[in-house]
Amino acid sequence: MTQSSQSSVRVRFAPSPTGYLHIGGLRTALYCYLFARKHGGQFLLRIEDTDRERYVEDAEQDIIEAMRWAGLSYDEGPGLGGSHAPYYQSQRGALYRQYAQQLLDDGHAYYAFDTPDELQAMRDRAQQEGNDAAKYDAVTRMQMKNALTLSEDEVQSLLDAGAPHVVRLKVPRSEMVRFEDLIKNEVTIASSRIDDQVLLKSDSMPTYHLANVVDDHLMEITHVIRGEEWLPSTPKHILLYQYLGWTPPKMAHLPLIMSPTGGKLSKRNAEKMGIPVSVHQYRDAGYEPEAVINFLAFLGWNPGTEQEVFSLDGLVDAFSIDRVGTSGVQFNLDKLRWFNEQHLRQLPLDDLLRRITSPLQAHGYDPDEAYLRRVVGLLHDRMKLAEDLATLYPYFFEDPTTYDEKAVKKRWKDDSSVLLTAYADRLEQAESFTEETTEAVLRALAEEHEAGAGRIIHPTRLAVSGTNVGPSLFGMLGVLGRETCVRRLRRAVEVLG
Numbered sequence: 001m002t003q004s005s006q007s008s009v010r011v012r013f014a015p016s017p018t019g020y021l022h023i024g025g026l027r028t029a030l031y032c033y034l035f036a037r038k039h040g041g042q043f044l045l046r047i048e049d050t051d052r053e054r055y056v057e058d059a060e061q062d063i064i065e066a067m068r069w070a071g072l073s074y075d076e077g078p079g080l081g082g083s084h085a086p087y088y089q090s091q092r093g094a095l096y097r098q099y100a101q102q103l104l105d106d107g108h109a110y111y112a113f114d115t116p117d118e119l120q121a122m123r124d125r126a127q128q129e130g131n132d133a134a135k136y137d138a139v140t141r142m143q144m145k146n147a148l149t150l151s152e153d154e155v156q157s158l159l160d161a162g163a164p165h166v167v168r169l170k171v172p173r174s175e176m177v178r179f180e181d182l183i184k185n186e187v188t189i190a191s192s193r194i195d196d197q198v199l200l201k202s203d204s205m206p207t208y209h210l211a212n213v214v215d216d217h218l219m220e221i222t223h224v225i226r227g228e229e230w231l232p233s234t235p236k237h238i239l240l241y242q243y244l245g246w247t248p249p250k251m252a253h254l255p256l257i258m259s260p261t262g263g264k265l266s267k268r269n270a271e272k273m274g275i276p277v278s279v280h281q282y283r284d285a286g287y288e289p290e291a292v293i294n295f296l297a298f299l300g301w302n303p304g305t306e307q308e309v310f311s312l313d314g315l316v317d318a319f320s321i322d323r324v325g326t327s328g329v330q331f332n333l334d335k336l337r338w339f340n341e342q343h344l345r346q347l348p349l350d351d352l353l354r355r356i357t358s359p360l361q362a363h364g365y366d367p368d369e370a371y372l373r374r375v376v377g378l379l380h381d382r383m384k385l386a387e388d389l390a391t392l393y394p395y396f397f398e399d400p401t402t403y404d405e406k407a408v409k410k411r412w413k414d415d416s417s418v419l420l421t422a423y424a425d426r427l428e429q430a431e432s433f434t435e436e437t438t439e440a441v442l443r444a445l446a447e448e449h450e451a452g453a454g455r456i457i458h459p460t461r462l463a464v465s466g467t468n469v470g471p472s473l474f475g476m477l478g479v480l481g482r483e484t485c486v487r488r489l490r491r492a493v494e495v496l497g
Protein backbone atom coordinates (compact mmCIF):
# COMPACT_ATOMS: atom_id res chain seq x y z
CA MET A 1 0.00 0.00 0.00
CA THR A 2 1.11 3.51 -0.74
CA GLN A 3 1.46 5.49 2.42
CA SER A 4 -0.64 8.60 2.36
CA SER A 5 1.22 10.67 4.90
CA GLN A 6 4.51 12.04 3.67
CA SER A 7 7.54 10.10 4.82
CA SER A 8 11.11 11.29 4.95
CA VAL A 9 12.10 9.23 1.93
CA ARG A 10 13.71 11.43 -0.73
CA VAL A 11 14.96 9.98 -4.00
CA ARG A 12 16.47 11.83 -6.90
CA PHE A 13 16.94 11.12 -10.56
CA ALA A 14 20.11 12.92 -11.56
CA PRO A 15 20.72 12.74 -15.30
CA SER A 16 23.52 14.57 -17.07
CA PRO A 17 22.31 16.48 -20.10
CA THR A 18 25.03 14.99 -22.30
CA GLY A 19 22.52 13.36 -24.63
CA TYR A 20 18.89 12.45 -25.02
CA LEU A 21 17.33 10.35 -22.29
CA HIS A 22 17.99 6.74 -23.16
CA ILE A 23 15.88 3.78 -22.27
CA GLY A 24 18.21 2.70 -19.44
CA GLY A 25 18.00 6.19 -17.97
CA LEU A 26 14.24 6.01 -18.02
CA ARG A 27 14.42 2.70 -16.17
CA THR A 28 16.49 4.35 -13.45
CA ALA A 29 14.02 7.23 -13.26
CA LEU A 30 11.15 4.76 -13.03
CA TYR A 31 12.68 2.77 -10.16
CA CYS A 32 13.43 6.01 -8.32
CA TYR A 33 9.87 7.14 -8.87
CA LEU A 34 8.35 3.82 -7.80
CA PHE A 35 10.43 3.70 -4.66
CA ALA A 36 9.63 7.29 -3.69
CA ARG A 37 5.90 6.92 -4.35
CA LYS A 38 5.71 3.54 -2.69
CA HIS A 39 7.10 5.04 0.48
CA GLY A 40 5.08 8.23 0.29
CA GLY A 41 8.29 10.18 -0.16
CA GLN A 42 9.54 12.86 -2.52
CA PHE A 43 10.91 12.36 -6.01
CA LEU A 44 13.38 14.97 -7.28
CA LEU A 45 14.88 15.74 -10.63
CA ARG A 46 18.38 17.20 -10.53
CA ILE A 47 20.26 18.18 -13.66
CA GLU A 48 23.95 17.28 -13.37
CA ASP A 49 25.26 19.75 -15.90
CA THR A 50 28.78 20.47 -14.74
CA ASP A 51 30.46 18.85 -17.72
CA ARG A 52 30.34 21.77 -20.13
CA GLU A 53 32.30 19.94 -22.81
CA ARG A 54 29.75 17.19 -23.17
CA TYR A 55 26.75 19.45 -22.68
CA VAL A 56 24.02 18.98 -25.29
CA GLU A 57 21.79 21.98 -25.79
CA ASP A 58 18.38 20.32 -26.04
CA ALA A 59 19.10 17.29 -23.87
CA GLU A 60 17.52 18.72 -20.73
CA GLN A 61 14.30 19.49 -22.57
CA ASP A 62 14.32 15.99 -23.99
CA ILE A 63 14.79 14.45 -20.53
CA ILE A 64 11.92 16.46 -19.07
CA GLU A 65 9.65 15.68 -21.98
CA ALA A 66 10.45 11.99 -21.87
CA MET A 67 9.63 11.85 -18.16
CA ARG A 68 6.39 13.69 -18.74
CA TRP A 69 5.49 11.33 -21.59
CA ALA A 70 6.17 8.36 -19.32
CA GLY A 71 4.07 9.85 -16.53
CA LEU A 72 6.95 10.17 -14.04
CA SER A 73 6.05 13.41 -12.31
CA TYR A 74 8.55 14.87 -9.87
CA ASP A 75 7.97 16.96 -6.77
CA GLU A 76 11.03 19.17 -6.91
CA GLY A 77 13.22 20.12 -9.83
CA PRO A 78 13.48 22.19 -12.99
CA GLY A 79 10.37 24.18 -13.72
CA LEU A 80 8.96 23.43 -10.27
CA GLY A 81 11.58 24.65 -7.89
CA GLY A 82 11.50 23.37 -4.33
CA SER A 83 13.04 23.96 -0.96
CA HIS A 84 16.47 22.77 -2.12
CA ALA A 85 16.73 24.85 -5.29
CA PRO A 86 18.57 25.35 -7.55
CA TYR A 87 18.30 21.89 -9.12
CA TYR A 88 20.97 22.61 -11.73
CA GLN A 89 24.48 21.79 -10.62
CA SER A 90 25.83 24.50 -12.90
CA GLN A 91 24.18 27.00 -10.53
CA ARG A 92 25.62 25.51 -7.36
CA GLY A 93 29.32 26.04 -7.99
CA ALA A 94 29.98 28.04 -4.81
CA LEU A 95 28.70 25.16 -2.67
CA TYR A 96 31.07 22.66 -4.24
CA ARG A 97 34.03 25.01 -3.85
CA GLN A 98 33.12 25.53 -0.19
CA TYR A 99 33.19 21.78 0.51
CA ALA A 100 36.32 21.27 -1.57
CA GLN A 101 37.94 23.92 0.64
CA GLN A 102 36.79 22.05 3.74
CA LEU A 103 38.41 18.87 2.42
CA LEU A 104 41.61 20.80 1.66
CA ASP A 105 41.65 22.32 5.13
CA ASP A 106 41.15 18.95 6.75
CA GLY A 107 43.89 17.29 4.71
CA HIS A 108 41.55 15.00 2.78
CA ALA A 109 42.21 16.74 -0.50
CA TYR A 110 45.20 18.48 -2.07
CA TYR A 111 46.11 20.74 -4.96
CA ALA A 112 47.79 19.16 -7.95
CA PHE A 113 49.53 21.09 -10.71
CA ASP A 114 50.48 18.35 -13.15
CA THR A 115 50.13 19.10 -16.84
CA PRO A 116 48.54 16.56 -19.20
CA ASP A 117 52.04 15.73 -20.45
CA GLU A 118 53.28 15.05 -16.93
CA LEU A 119 50.32 12.79 -16.29
CA GLN A 120 51.04 10.90 -19.49
CA ALA A 121 54.73 10.60 -18.57
CA MET A 122 53.74 9.03 -15.25
CA ARG A 123 51.62 6.42 -17.04
CA ASP A 124 54.38 5.76 -19.56
CA ARG A 125 56.92 5.24 -16.79
CA ALA A 126 54.62 2.79 -15.06
CA GLN A 127 53.98 0.98 -18.30
CA GLN A 128 57.71 0.51 -18.87
CA GLU A 129 57.81 -1.07 -15.46
CA GLY A 130 55.08 -3.45 -16.54
CA ASN A 131 52.13 -1.68 -14.96
CA ASP A 132 49.47 -0.90 -17.55
CA ALA A 133 46.91 0.44 -15.13
CA ALA A 134 48.86 3.06 -13.22
CA LYS A 135 46.77 5.77 -11.69
CA TYR A 136 47.24 8.86 -9.61
CA ASP A 137 47.17 7.38 -6.13
CA ALA A 138 49.03 6.88 -2.88
CA VAL A 139 51.84 5.16 -4.77
CA THR A 140 52.37 7.56 -7.64
CA ARG A 141 51.34 10.86 -6.08
CA MET A 142 54.74 11.30 -4.43
CA GLN A 143 56.41 11.53 -7.85
CA MET A 144 53.97 14.20 -9.02
CA LYS A 145 53.68 17.93 -8.78
CA ASN A 146 51.25 18.55 -5.97
CA ALA A 147 50.83 20.00 -2.52
CA LEU A 148 52.15 16.80 -0.99
CA THR A 149 55.48 17.02 -2.81
CA LEU A 150 55.96 20.79 -3.05
CA SER A 151 56.60 23.13 -0.15
CA GLU A 152 53.83 25.28 1.19
CA ASP A 153 55.48 28.38 -0.29
CA GLU A 154 55.82 26.77 -3.69
CA VAL A 155 52.17 25.83 -3.65
CA GLN A 156 51.14 29.30 -2.63
CA SER A 157 53.19 31.00 -5.30
CA LEU A 158 51.81 28.66 -7.97
CA LEU A 159 48.29 29.46 -6.81
CA ASP A 160 49.07 33.19 -6.70
CA ALA A 161 50.49 33.02 -10.21
CA GLY A 162 47.25 31.42 -11.39
CA ALA A 163 48.94 28.16 -12.41
CA PRO A 164 46.35 25.65 -13.72
CA HIS A 165 45.52 23.17 -10.99
CA VAL A 166 42.95 20.68 -9.79
CA VAL A 167 41.89 19.51 -6.35
CA ARG A 168 42.30 15.79 -5.75
CA LEU A 169 40.86 13.47 -3.13
CA LYS A 170 43.55 11.98 -0.89
CA VAL A 171 42.64 8.33 -0.92
CA PRO A 172 44.34 6.24 1.80
CA ARG A 173 46.87 3.69 0.65
CA SER A 174 45.34 0.60 2.18
CA GLU A 175 42.02 0.68 3.84
CA MET A 176 38.86 -1.28 3.25
CA VAL A 177 35.96 0.81 2.02
CA ARG A 178 32.64 -0.83 2.81
CA PHE A 179 29.03 -0.05 2.19
CA GLU A 180 25.74 -1.82 2.29
CA ASP A 181 23.86 -1.86 -1.02
CA LEU A 182 20.14 -2.59 -0.89
CA ILE A 183 20.46 -4.72 -4.01
CA LYS A 184 24.07 -5.94 -4.12
CA ASN A 185 24.30 -6.39 -0.35
CA GLU A 186 27.66 -5.78 1.27
CA VAL A 187 30.23 -4.25 -1.06
CA THR A 188 33.87 -4.05 -0.01
CA ILE A 189 36.73 -2.59 -1.98
CA ALA A 190 40.38 -1.95 -1.12
CA SER A 191 41.25 1.73 -1.25
CA SER A 192 44.40 0.80 -3.18
CA ARG A 193 42.10 0.29 -6.15
CA ILE A 194 40.72 3.82 -5.97
CA ASP A 195 42.49 6.72 -7.63
CA ASP A 196 42.99 10.19 -6.17
CA GLN A 197 39.86 11.40 -7.89
CA VAL A 198 39.84 14.95 -9.20
CA LEU A 199 37.16 16.83 -7.25
CA LEU A 200 37.54 20.30 -8.70
CA LYS A 201 38.74 20.70 -12.26
CA SER A 202 41.09 23.39 -13.50
CA ASP A 203 38.09 25.50 -14.52
CA SER A 204 37.03 25.21 -10.84
CA MET A 205 33.97 23.22 -11.85
CA PRO A 206 33.37 20.15 -9.71
CA THR A 207 33.54 16.66 -11.12
CA TYR A 208 30.48 14.43 -10.92
CA HIS A 209 31.74 12.79 -7.72
CA LEU A 210 32.04 15.89 -5.58
CA ALA A 211 28.89 17.55 -6.88
CA ASN A 212 26.87 14.38 -6.55
CA VAL A 213 27.85 13.80 -2.93
CA VAL A 214 27.42 17.42 -1.89
CA ASP A 215 24.01 17.61 -3.49
CA ASP A 216 22.73 14.29 -2.26
CA HIS A 217 23.65 15.43 1.23
CA LEU A 218 22.29 18.97 0.99
CA MET A 219 19.13 17.82 -0.76
CA GLU A 220 18.59 15.29 2.04
CA ILE A 221 18.48 12.33 -0.31
CA THR A 222 17.79 9.18 1.67
CA HIS A 223 18.18 6.61 -1.11
CA VAL A 224 20.47 6.70 -4.12
CA ILE A 225 19.05 4.43 -6.80
CA ARG A 226 21.08 4.25 -9.99
CA GLY A 227 22.54 1.90 -12.57
CA GLU A 228 25.23 -0.62 -11.76
CA GLU A 229 27.70 1.28 -13.93
CA TRP A 230 28.01 3.73 -11.03
CA LEU A 231 28.96 1.04 -8.53
CA PRO A 232 32.72 1.60 -9.02
CA SER A 233 32.23 5.29 -8.18
CA THR A 234 30.46 4.59 -4.93
CA PRO A 235 33.57 3.85 -2.78
CA LYS A 236 34.89 7.31 -3.68
CA HIS A 237 31.58 8.75 -2.60
CA ILE A 238 31.68 6.81 0.64
CA LEU A 239 35.10 8.28 1.39
CA LEU A 240 33.80 11.76 0.61
CA TYR A 241 30.86 11.32 2.98
CA GLN A 242 33.21 10.13 5.64
CA TYR A 243 35.64 13.04 5.18
CA LEU A 244 32.86 15.60 5.12
CA GLY A 245 31.41 14.12 8.29
CA TRP A 246 28.13 13.11 6.71
CA THR A 247 26.06 9.93 6.81
CA PRO A 248 25.77 8.47 3.31
CA PRO A 249 22.31 7.76 1.90
CA LYS A 250 21.29 4.15 1.37
CA MET A 251 22.63 2.85 -1.93
CA ALA A 252 20.85 0.67 -4.49
CA HIS A 253 22.50 -0.24 -7.79
CA LEU A 254 20.22 -1.58 -10.49
CA PRO A 255 21.33 -4.59 -12.55
CA LEU A 256 22.88 -3.97 -15.96
CA ILE A 257 20.71 -4.12 -19.04
CA MET A 258 22.13 -6.81 -21.31
CA SER A 259 22.00 -7.16 -25.06
CA PRO A 260 19.85 -10.01 -26.45
CA THR A 261 23.10 -11.48 -27.77
CA GLY A 262 24.97 -11.18 -24.44
CA GLY A 263 27.19 -8.46 -23.03
CA LYS A 264 26.12 -5.06 -21.86
CA LEU A 265 23.58 -3.36 -24.10
CA SER A 266 25.57 -0.50 -25.55
CA LYS A 267 24.26 2.24 -27.76
CA ARG A 268 26.21 0.78 -30.66
CA ASN A 269 25.05 -2.79 -30.44
CA ALA A 270 21.49 -1.66 -29.75
CA GLU A 271 21.49 0.35 -32.94
CA LYS A 272 22.94 -2.59 -34.83
CA MET A 273 20.09 -4.79 -33.66
CA GLY A 274 17.38 -2.27 -34.41
CA ILE A 275 16.75 -1.59 -30.73
CA PRO A 276 15.78 2.06 -30.23
CA VAL A 277 18.09 3.88 -27.82
CA SER A 278 16.42 7.16 -26.90
CA VAL A 279 13.09 7.31 -25.16
CA HIS A 280 11.74 9.60 -27.86
CA GLN A 281 12.53 6.94 -30.45
CA TYR A 282 10.17 4.59 -28.60
CA ARG A 283 7.53 7.28 -28.62
CA ASP A 284 8.09 7.94 -32.32
CA ALA A 285 7.96 4.21 -33.08
CA GLY A 286 4.47 4.24 -31.62
CA TYR A 287 5.05 2.46 -28.33
CA GLU A 288 2.58 3.46 -25.64
CA PRO A 289 4.14 5.04 -22.55
CA GLU A 290 2.22 2.64 -20.29
CA ALA A 291 3.76 -0.30 -22.14
CA VAL A 292 7.31 1.08 -22.04
CA ILE A 293 6.96 1.69 -18.31
CA ASN A 294 5.52 -1.76 -17.67
CA PHE A 295 8.31 -3.33 -19.72
CA LEU A 296 11.04 -1.36 -17.94
CA ALA A 297 9.62 -2.23 -14.54
CA PHE A 298 10.18 -5.88 -15.40
CA LEU A 299 13.71 -5.20 -16.60
CA GLY A 300 15.28 -5.99 -13.25
CA TRP A 301 12.27 -6.44 -11.00
CA ASN A 302 9.30 -8.78 -10.73
CA PRO A 303 6.31 -8.74 -8.42
CA GLY A 304 6.70 -12.37 -7.37
CA THR A 305 3.27 -13.22 -8.79
CA GLU A 306 1.99 -14.25 -12.20
CA GLN A 307 0.69 -10.78 -12.96
CA GLU A 308 2.53 -8.99 -15.75
CA VAL A 309 0.32 -6.17 -16.95
CA PHE A 310 0.45 -3.20 -14.60
CA SER A 311 -0.49 0.44 -14.72
CA LEU A 312 1.97 2.90 -13.24
CA ASP A 313 -0.10 3.15 -10.05
CA GLY A 314 -0.31 -0.62 -9.93
CA LEU A 315 3.48 -0.76 -10.12
CA VAL A 316 3.79 1.70 -7.25
CA ASP A 317 1.65 -0.60 -5.11
CA ALA A 318 3.49 -3.75 -6.11
CA PHE A 319 7.05 -2.39 -6.12
CA SER A 320 9.63 -3.42 -3.60
CA ILE A 321 13.38 -2.94 -3.83
CA ASP A 322 13.88 -6.41 -2.30
CA ARG A 323 12.55 -7.91 -5.50
CA VAL A 324 15.09 -6.19 -7.73
CA GLY A 325 17.51 -8.80 -9.05
CA THR A 326 21.27 -8.66 -8.85
CA SER A 327 22.29 -10.08 -12.20
CA GLY A 328 22.04 -8.47 -15.63
CA VAL A 329 18.69 -8.57 -17.40
CA GLN A 330 18.26 -9.22 -21.07
CA PHE A 331 16.56 -6.64 -23.22
CA ASN A 332 13.82 -8.23 -25.31
CA LEU A 333 12.01 -6.10 -27.86
CA ASP A 334 9.41 -8.82 -28.44
CA LYS A 335 8.44 -8.57 -24.83
CA LEU A 336 7.95 -4.83 -25.22
CA ARG A 337 5.74 -5.48 -28.24
CA TRP A 338 3.73 -7.89 -26.15
CA PHE A 339 3.27 -5.32 -23.38
CA ASN A 340 2.33 -2.77 -25.99
CA GLU A 341 -0.37 -5.02 -27.38
CA GLN A 342 -1.78 -5.62 -23.91
CA HIS A 343 -1.90 -1.93 -23.09
CA LEU A 344 -3.31 -0.95 -26.49
CA ARG A 345 -6.15 -3.41 -26.06
CA GLN A 346 -7.02 -1.95 -22.71
CA LEU A 347 -7.23 1.59 -24.05
CA PRO A 348 -10.73 2.99 -24.43
CA LEU A 349 -11.54 3.74 -28.08
CA ASP A 350 -11.34 7.51 -27.64
CA ASP A 351 -7.85 7.32 -26.15
CA LEU A 352 -6.77 4.98 -28.86
CA LEU A 353 -8.03 7.34 -31.55
CA ARG A 354 -6.01 10.14 -30.06
CA ARG A 355 -2.88 8.03 -30.07
CA ILE A 356 -3.12 6.79 -33.63
CA THR A 357 -3.74 10.13 -35.22
CA SER A 358 -0.17 11.38 -35.31
CA PRO A 359 1.39 8.19 -36.75
CA LEU A 360 -1.31 8.24 -39.42
CA GLN A 361 -0.57 11.84 -40.23
CA ALA A 362 3.13 11.08 -40.32
CA HIS A 363 2.33 8.61 -43.10
CA GLY A 364 0.28 11.23 -44.90
CA TYR A 365 -3.15 9.85 -43.97
CA ASP A 366 -5.85 12.10 -42.63
CA PRO A 367 -9.07 10.08 -42.49
CA ASP A 368 -12.24 11.56 -41.06
CA GLU A 369 -13.07 10.55 -37.54
CA ALA A 370 -16.24 8.56 -38.17
CA TYR A 371 -14.41 6.41 -40.71
CA LEU A 372 -11.40 6.00 -38.44
CA ARG A 373 -13.67 4.82 -35.63
CA ARG A 374 -14.95 2.05 -37.87
CA VAL A 375 -11.46 1.04 -38.97
CA VAL A 376 -10.25 0.92 -35.38
CA GLY A 377 -13.35 -0.99 -34.30
CA LEU A 378 -12.34 -3.66 -36.78
CA LEU A 379 -8.61 -3.71 -35.97
CA HIS A 380 -8.34 -2.86 -32.26
CA ASP A 381 -7.73 -6.48 -31.27
CA ARG A 382 -5.11 -7.02 -33.92
CA MET A 383 -2.98 -3.99 -33.16
CA LYS A 384 0.41 -4.31 -31.52
CA LEU A 385 1.50 -0.71 -32.15
CA ALA A 386 -0.48 2.44 -32.68
CA GLU A 387 1.33 2.91 -35.97
CA ASP A 388 0.30 -0.56 -37.21
CA LEU A 389 -2.70 1.06 -38.78
CA ALA A 390 -0.49 3.06 -41.09
CA THR A 391 2.20 0.47 -41.65
CA LEU A 392 0.30 -2.84 -41.77
CA TYR A 393 -3.11 -1.66 -42.93
CA PRO A 394 -2.44 1.23 -45.34
CA TYR A 395 -5.18 -0.12 -47.62
CA PHE A 396 -7.77 1.36 -45.30
CA PHE A 397 -6.49 4.76 -46.38
CA GLU A 398 -5.42 4.29 -50.00
CA ASP A 399 -5.87 1.78 -52.81
CA PRO A 400 -3.17 -0.88 -52.93
CA THR A 401 -0.61 -0.07 -55.58
CA THR A 402 0.95 -3.52 -55.66
CA TYR A 403 -0.16 -7.06 -54.91
CA ASP A 404 1.90 -9.36 -52.75
CA GLU A 405 3.61 -11.72 -55.17
CA LYS A 406 3.33 -14.88 -53.10
CA ALA A 407 -0.31 -14.17 -52.39
CA VAL A 408 -0.99 -13.75 -56.10
CA LYS A 409 0.66 -17.04 -56.89
CA LYS A 410 -1.34 -18.82 -54.25
CA ARG A 411 -4.70 -17.08 -54.53
CA TRP A 412 -5.19 -15.76 -58.04
CA LYS A 413 -6.67 -18.57 -60.16
CA ASP A 414 -7.84 -18.91 -63.74
CA ASP A 415 -11.41 -18.11 -62.81
CA SER A 416 -10.58 -15.21 -60.46
CA SER A 417 -11.16 -12.53 -63.10
CA VAL A 418 -14.58 -13.85 -64.04
CA LEU A 419 -15.66 -14.34 -60.42
CA LEU A 420 -14.44 -10.96 -59.22
CA THR A 421 -16.00 -9.14 -62.14
CA ALA A 422 -19.31 -10.82 -61.37
CA TYR A 423 -18.90 -10.03 -57.68
CA ALA A 424 -18.17 -6.38 -58.44
CA ASP A 425 -21.25 -6.19 -60.66
CA ARG A 426 -23.47 -7.65 -57.98
CA LEU A 427 -22.05 -5.43 -55.24
CA GLU A 428 -22.71 -2.43 -57.40
CA GLN A 429 -26.34 -3.39 -57.67
CA ALA A 430 -26.88 -4.73 -54.16
CA GLU A 431 -29.57 -2.92 -52.23
CA SER A 432 -27.32 -2.23 -49.29
CA PHE A 433 -23.63 -2.64 -48.58
CA THR A 434 -22.90 -4.12 -45.19
CA GLU A 435 -20.86 -6.91 -43.69
CA GLU A 436 -23.92 -9.18 -44.00
CA THR A 437 -24.95 -8.29 -47.53
CA THR A 438 -21.43 -8.51 -48.95
CA GLU A 439 -21.20 -12.00 -47.52
CA ALA A 440 -24.65 -13.10 -48.70
CA VAL A 441 -23.95 -11.85 -52.22
CA LEU A 442 -20.62 -13.65 -52.30
CA ARG A 443 -22.00 -16.96 -51.10
CA ALA A 444 -24.88 -16.86 -53.54
CA LEU A 445 -22.49 -16.12 -56.39
CA ALA A 446 -20.19 -18.96 -55.37
CA GLU A 447 -23.09 -21.36 -55.34
CA GLU A 448 -24.21 -20.32 -58.79
CA HIS A 449 -20.75 -20.97 -60.11
CA GLU A 450 -20.55 -24.21 -58.17
CA ALA A 451 -17.35 -22.97 -56.63
CA GLY A 452 -16.29 -22.97 -52.99
CA ALA A 453 -16.68 -19.56 -51.33
CA GLY A 454 -12.90 -19.48 -50.91
CA ARG A 455 -12.57 -19.13 -54.70
CA ILE A 456 -14.00 -15.63 -54.34
CA ILE A 457 -13.02 -14.78 -50.77
CA HIS A 458 -9.25 -15.14 -51.26
CA PRO A 459 -8.85 -13.21 -54.51
CA THR A 460 -11.23 -10.56 -53.19
CA ARG A 461 -9.04 -9.99 -50.17
CA LEU A 462 -6.03 -9.77 -52.43
CA ALA A 463 -7.79 -7.30 -54.74
CA VAL A 464 -8.98 -5.10 -51.93
CA SER A 465 -5.90 -5.12 -49.67
CA GLY A 466 -3.01 -6.25 -51.84
CA THR A 467 -2.18 -9.04 -49.34
CA ASN A 468 -3.65 -12.30 -48.14
CA VAL A 469 -3.71 -11.57 -44.41
CA GLY A 470 -5.89 -9.18 -42.49
CA PRO A 471 -9.09 -8.81 -40.52
CA SER A 472 -12.36 -10.55 -41.39
CA LEU A 473 -13.02 -10.00 -45.09
CA PHE A 474 -16.63 -8.93 -44.86
CA GLY A 475 -15.97 -6.65 -41.93
CA MET A 476 -13.26 -5.05 -44.01
CA LEU A 477 -15.49 -4.66 -47.08
CA GLY A 478 -18.20 -3.09 -44.95
CA VAL A 479 -15.76 -0.53 -43.55
CA LEU A 480 -14.16 0.27 -46.90
CA GLY A 481 -17.52 0.88 -48.55
CA ARG A 482 -19.07 0.00 -51.83
CA GLU A 483 -17.36 2.41 -54.17
CA THR A 484 -13.87 1.58 -52.96
CA CYS A 485 -14.44 -2.17 -53.03
CA VAL A 486 -15.89 -2.21 -56.51
CA ARG A 487 -13.11 0.00 -57.83
CA ARG A 488 -10.43 -2.21 -56.31
CA LEU A 489 -12.00 -5.43 -57.58
CA ARG A 490 -12.12 -4.11 -61.10
CA ARG A 491 -8.62 -2.77 -60.92
CA ALA A 492 -7.22 -6.13 -59.75
CA VAL A 493 -8.94 -7.85 -62.66
CA GLU A 494 -7.30 -5.37 -64.97
CA VAL A 495 -3.85 -5.73 -63.47
CA LEU A 496 -3.76 -9.44 -62.65
CA GLY A 497 -5.88 -10.62 -65.61
Ligand code: GLU
Binding pocket: 014, 015, 016, 048, 208, 212, 225, 226, 230
Ligand atom coordinates in the same frame (compact mmCIF):
# COMPACT_ATOMS: atom_id res chain seq x y z
N1 GLU B 1 24.73 12.27 -13.50
C1 GLU B 1 24.82 10.85 -13.35
C2 GLU B 1 24.20 10.22 -14.58
O1 GLU B 1 24.27 10.82 -15.60
C3 GLU B 1 24.11 10.45 -12.09
C4 GLU B 1 24.47 9.13 -11.53
C5 GLU B 1 23.90 9.02 -10.15
O2 GLU B 1 22.69 8.79 -10.07
O3 GLU B 1 24.63 9.21 -9.20
O4 GLU B 1 23.64 9.16 -14.60
